[in-house]
Amino acid sequence: MLLSLEDLKISFRVNGGITKEALRGVSFSVFEGEIYCLLGESGSGKSVLLKSILGLLPPNAEVSGRVIFDGKNLLELSQKELSRFRGSRISMIFQEPMTALNPTMKVGEQVAEVLRFHFGLSTKEAEKKVVALLAELGIPEPEHRYHQYPHNFSGGMRQRIVIAMAVVANPELILADEPTTALDVTVQSQILHLLKVLVARRGASMIFVTHDFSVVAEIGDRVGVMYRGVLVEEGRVEEVLRFPKHPYTKALIEAIPVPGRPLVSFSVPKENVPTEGCPYVVRCPVKIGKCFESMPDFVYVDSTHRVRCFNIDNFS
């Protein structure tokens, strides 16, 4: 086990002393060499979760629980201690490549900076390594492109540079926050393939955050489905897609546009989340009395497939 989250709770203090809950106690593990997809709509807490691993949350966040990586609880480390992990052992790929890159710095140098900071490589040594990596990432004329600026690159090429920064130090864990959402479909398909190959070649693990189930099917080994700060279902991607157990997962899958299948409309109420019970209770078609009172514990469908639902027997 490479990373394990234990009862991670995050809330934000907002104006007037109110706190907003973003994560309501999330626990899961990521194993060596796997791509774990975190799937959820906007507001599900998936991005917040990712940021908390690297200590990138804003100061008004209150965090409890544990994030164990290599025997250490990352939540207890100081920013200084964390900076030794960031980029070298755990790295992050952001959604918007234009804002993740420094517009005034040559792209090659931005990638090389990681090597110089963490391993103290000389400029020459770092450049050599980075050029080789750019070539591996399918960037043509890497020696020449090394010295260009982000604005000289297309969206897809820029995202390759961001990926280069994330993998150059051979981290054990890569955190990817919707890395293909801003890209066209042909570029998305190339980047997904590239990420899969890179992770496999290096034996690294990846947490891949997305709102798109079709992307999960392409890249993921396992998937965790999040709804309003709660992990409601988890399992191998194929298993969850074929046999979803949670009513939310099932609805999500039915809402995916599939050629030759009419779209199903679901009602989306705007009611607030009940603080005690299941977060899905307002929308749930199979809710029972106790769903309002307490959060269901995980029920194991098999050794890898688990669901937070009181009523999966009446739902198939």
Place this chain on the structure above:
Amino acid sequence: MSGYGRTEPVVSVENLHKVYKSKRTPFGRPVSVKALKGISLKVYPGEIVGIVGESGSGKTTLAKIIAGIESPTKGRIFVKKPIQMVFQDPFSSLNPRMKVKDIVVEPVEATRKIQKHQRFKLATELLKKVGLDEDALEKYPHEFSGGQRQRIAIARAISIDPQVLILDEPTSSLDVFVQAQIINLLLEIHKRTEAAYLFITHNIPLVINFAHRLVVMKDGEIVEEGNAWETYNTPKHPYTENLISSVPSKIFSLIG
């Protein structure tokens, strides 16, 4: 397509060109970008045409010219009015200082004068058609979610019973559930009004389920055009083939 061949088109553009020129900068000559390079397209009454292509292919430029928001550099254009457009981003397409009751009747008031009591009745009816309650009338756009705002934008667009409705990625900023709702609303309106839809999108699996015809654009040109379902299953142009094979499709075999 043959079924539409006998009637007169509601949109007909011929050899449409659009060149965008940048202003002369201190550093060099003005740059010109050819956004459209000779587009010809006909849309027939009641037809749903899906226009797909990647960013920079000219889809939105074409839509804006057909809607009359921009003028072409060259080419002939005929559009049967009224024509309306629904934009991608419902957060910037609605005037934040106007109440919903004023937003939805604005296109009507631009064409004719209406009495105060008729105005209220019309606004209420329009909201009902898009599944919004009467209590939305006195509210401002910021009080609504993205999906609800898109409903307001649709209510405004259908207020003058358009012959042609241009939908420029109307669901791409919405979550999947809301997307399904908005699409089903648009299809329900289509059934009732028989307006022609120009549906611009990059979501091919979505659009081929309801589009009669698919138009594939690349670099300002139409590279392929045909029956939506046939084009999806047997693309002829290599670019269309590449585009369709890039759609993440593993999921279809798992959940189909």
